[in-house]
Amino acid sequence: MSGARLASGGQIDRARRLEFRFDGRAFTGHPGDTLASALLASGVRLMGRSFKYHRPRGVLTAGSEEPSALVTLRSGARAEPNTRATVAELFDGLEATSQNRWPALAFDAMAVNDWLAPFLTAGFYYKTFMWPASFWEKVYEPIIRRAAGLGALSGHDDPDDYDKGFLHADLLVIGAGPAGLSAALCAGRGGARVILADEDFRMGGRLNAESFALGDQGGADWAAGAVAELAAMDNVRLMPRTTVIGAFDHGIYGAVERVADHLPIPPEGKPRQTLWRITTSRAILAAGATERPIAFADNDRPGIMLAGAMRAYANRWAVSPGKRVALFVNNDDGLRTARDLAAQGVRVSAVIDARADAPDPGIGGARHLPGAVVTGSAGRLGLDTITVRTAQGREFRIDADALAVSGGWNPNVHLTCHQRGRPVWDDALAAFVPGADLPAGMAVAGAAAGTFSTHGALHAGHAAAAEVLEALGHTPTAPDLPQAEDAPVNLRPFWHVAGKGRAWLDFQNDVTVKDVKLAHQENFRSVEHMKRYTTLGMATDQGKTANVPALAIMAELTGKTIAETGTTIFRPPYTPVALGTFAGRSRGRDFKPTRLTPTHHWAEAQGAVFTEAGLWLRAQYFPRPGETHWRESVDRESLAVRAGVGLCDVSTLGKIDIQGADAAEFVNRVYCNGFAKLPVGRVRYGLMLREDGFLMDDGTTARLAEDHFVMTTTTANAVLVFRHLEFARQCLWPGLDVHLISTTDAWAQIAVAGPKSRVLLQRVVDPEHDLSNAAFPFMACGDITVCGGLRARLFRISFSGELAYEIAVPARYGHALMERLMDKGADLGVTPYGVEALNVLRIEKGHATANELNGQTTARDLGLGRMVSDKKDSIGAVLSRREGMMREDGLRLVGLRAVNTGSRLAAGSHLLERGAQAVAANDLGWVTSACWSPHLEAPIALAFLKGGAGRLGETLRAVNLLSGQDTEVTVVSPHFIDPEGERQRG
């Protein structure tokens, strides 16, 4: 036991106790604690194991930059691996487990890696494991994979909900430390719409962690007062527990609010987290700074932490880090830790200061060692002693169970880089500060800008907000800021202590100074090479504490300045974000919207089986009692259409209403075949090409009036075709008098197909409409009324090849019309059919659908090459005549019929000559659509066959090498049924 709770102080609620467990052991803490502070207060230093060497790991920081104290929080399906104990807010019943160790945290067999460290240097795996080749997947890699990773996912579905939200503001202030609070106060008082977001659950930033006063108040008290004032403003939205994760284009910021992570489980109806998309005219980045360590041999033991973090644990959480504390610093700020600990009654045994001229902090009982360095540490699972080398070169040990280290502070410039801005090196601060190319609308204030004093931060925050107010036309109030410390930065850059041992830079990924030296030796000298070769900065902390020291060491090695050596680009997210948060509610069955047809509920009541067609759900078939296999139902439905009459909801087909004086001219230009002379009251089949000459879509288009057309598209292409037509209308021919609107959802359309379809329709169509073949022939269309005056449209078109119609009524009548047709057709044996039977019927007739119109085929491939008119300029006509698309041996749509009716024929099979070897050179084409034809009582198919037009009557093989099927087929016309088209004209 080394750490302990101090008798008084801290921003914790000592009146309440929270029970929690770590690795099964019971502990208690208080509201206001993090898991890390509560464990430290309970004397626990060992919290995890490092990635590669499985070295013992404790707490290094007190914030989101933590590389070491990672645990799995919660259990079961709610287990959250790799959670930083330093930001996990304590709640009653919290359960945490250590990771990456076996069998136990205190005794980890994988720590053998630490003994093997001489072999496991940077990039060692690139140089070995190559022999024999097959051993990589079988032997070496499985071992590496099992050893790698940190925590484990549960493998269960995430049970929590996540939300997304959108916010708009004049000003987003990122960070609620002194600069951020000051900025928010200024902007809020000035009347701007302000959002203040902070990743911590308690706003105040470093003010909560420091002991100094603001005016006549403690810093934390001043912060609490400022927060209270802001909370009372209607124009200010306070967002604690909210991390701004990224700065995106045009003033859009992503932010993650941890709505319920501080509770055992999210309350009913509440999400666990919310992803906010914040659109703001201006942003002030007041994200503070991150302290950096100094590298020395074995600087990674539990008990060694950053000085600012140790101070935070003492001041904010009233935690004494140990019984004998030493400090190792190169700057004045670190000395504050010694003073604050001493003031809290913690024994400080030594202040080791790398600066020869270091000021003596004057701590009673502490040895002051200017010009000295720490050269090593000892202790089995935590720090016991450190070794110090004085300015005079004398080495000795000092007993210490806690060591505070400060190598200076790095401004948190991350968000300034998210749009490729590059920070610049400031020699005076020995740190990167924001560069000039900030994201548009962003200003930086306080420590994030390198203004480290509290006084400076308060005034910079105010000034930045005042500038925003002025830009928005508000008048800022005069600053009303308290007196605060204004100490200058006093630091001597010092990155690592030279020596033989391993000195850690990246505590999680186990990257040491030696690894950086090796990278340099092997010419991985650019910063990116060094990072990638050593894996430095690739861990869950994204190198927040490691990158700058490593860069400085590389600069030393190359003899360049840090500025010349470069920097690395920070990318979103600022801290890691649960994937569930990005997905929000778009998961499970709500992943995408579901579109239902007008007759969906009717079909459901009939017991239909449904299938997805894009976003639509369509009836696939309608099983009847006694039918045990889907094909029984489909065969019955198909035969019923050919023998009697069937009904199918075809509302999903795209419907585009085209009106205007130039409507005919417009349609004529977007279809490759002629439409200009289509008479009113007639429908025509149209082929639509992309401008590259390949088929885009097909469908029937009806001319309802001189200036009025209704185009249908395939279900799959409805959106694409409409976009394409609007492009043609607005961009290509803006002078045509034509207007478009999608009416797909406005009309319910039902196919009425089969020899008895006219009889059935006559029973619902109002009697003044003559449906006789003479009055309403094949490809006729017209506005009619049904059921006593309901407006409707009737099209005599056929997908099945039978006498058939499609009847359309306003969508809300679709259900009723279906019921009426079923009712009136009962004596005709009227049969509802689904898309399976629809598919069988159209294959039998040789009609193409998406399988044939797959974006890679041409009109010529379909045998419709002559439809591409050369008498007019239509989209795609010119490029459809390119040499590669006019080959004589090109593909042609044919029909296939299995020689043996008992054999199977699968779509996707390729076509080969009999006796030909199954190699690509012999590939003659492929089967696009296949079915059992109940009409022909044989497996049939449509296929694209090389030179197909000349191969009718040949016997080939349809081969599916994936299933082993090898089926003899006869090449026939794709029109299996009624090739002359007499039925549909009857």
Next chain:
Amino acid sequence: MSETGIASLRAGLQSAGISDGTPMRYSAFRLFAEALRGHRGWRPAWRDPEPQAEYDTLVIGGGGHGLATAHYLASRYGAQRVAVLEKGWIGGGNVGRNTTIVRSNYLLDGNEPFYEYSLKLWEGLEQDLNYNAMFSQRGILNLYHSDSQRDAYIRRGNAMKLHGADAALVGAEGVRAMYPWLNFDNARFPIQGGLLQRRAGTARHDAVAWGYARAADRRGVDILQNCEVTGLQIEGGRITGVDTARGPIRARKVGVAVAGSSSRVMAMAGLRLPVESHVLQAFVTEGLKPLIDGVVTFGAGHFYVSQSDKGGLVFGGDIDGYNSYAQRGNLPVVEDVIEGGMAIMPAIGRARLLRMWGGVMDMSMDGSPIIDRTPVEGLYFNGGWCYGGFKATPASGMAFAHLLATDEPHPTATAFRLDRFRRGFPIDEKGAGAQPNLH
């Protein structure tokens, strides 16, 4: 020790370059020996030479394809006096920012032989380069969610097998056996099965660049970093050299392999390309214990994922859709991709996204690449890789080396011609037409 044991030990020592002073080979023996002497003996993986005034062949672009081209030029075609010119640091483009997937599951005759050849080169890559790029044949599973998707995969799987690649169709139960925690029971688009290529897998992307660089360097190729090409010297329709940030360099032949910047470089020769630059974002989570064994792609959304040896889930989806050279994207696509992920893998909800980045893709008019001569004599072009360039690295390097050395297209790359658009021979796997952001 047995006779064979001693022989293999001796062979190992020799191959490690320990006993005979040959160029440094990497091996377990070498690593062991170096560990014992504090790793003092490792030499630079590649030199940083000063540019010479003239080379026979210049390869512009020190990415995977450019470095592979140099390696194969030197090792397979006996080319000498070869230099690779890199604007920044080698491997800094798309070879260093991708989702590391290697596969040959293509449909069309123009593509499949090339990618299958590439896969075969991957299978011997580490031994060829003496560098462990961690190519791992963990398999790729393309999920399907409808009958028509299944039919398309059967067609594709057969095309693959006809070209000598491996392919298998797995039903829903087979998928469940492989990945039991996928969303089978509450899915908007239920998983019906998948097309599996077992020989597909992943590789350590950076190591591919470094391995090629080291291998090329060992054969005398000069790798010139921080050597941006600022102009092409063309006299009488023939290339004579280039201007660079480190001075002019003369050359007889110049190969351009700068995917992402193709239009900018080729504009120096006055050429317009059938290419647009688009940003593709990719993502990695924090390290996790093994969960996903191979590569899985969602068939009803934009999402594909694998797990790296370090434990991060590496995933990606669709391009952002607007032209960009900015190497970064925006939130809508981030959300779209991860929504796809959560739709089929609701177990990854509590894994955390660690990093996201954007790469600039050469999106071509048909989604397929170009490896061809240009109207400028001696100037050759390699680009248009869309977001499939990583897997192509070995074959692209070999095919480009072949073209540079022989002036003839490599037998597996005969379809990748610049004039295929004019002549009507597009290689359009998706059937999306001449709109780059749809490929």
Next chain:
Amino acid sequence: MIIHHPLLGPRDAQEFTVLGDASLIDRPDGMAEGAPDAFDSYLHLRDNPAGTHRELWYHEAGDRSWLVVTRDTRTHEVMQVELARDVALAAGRGR
């Protein structure tokens, strides 16, 4: 990204789909001499600039306007947004 729609004001880019270079407005005459080469160049070749780019955006989840957006492909900064119809008319396209 935010697109400042000339009729509707600032709209989230998520409401739009992007087609590509605004030169796609300049469709050649399919009946003219040399149409095959003109169409090849029109449909297939791009300037693809790193810098100012005029491009076609479609307000698919909005009012269905096609827009010409002038945007910097290096920074994504949007300089101008026009109705594509106006651009096409100004370029002499009519019927």
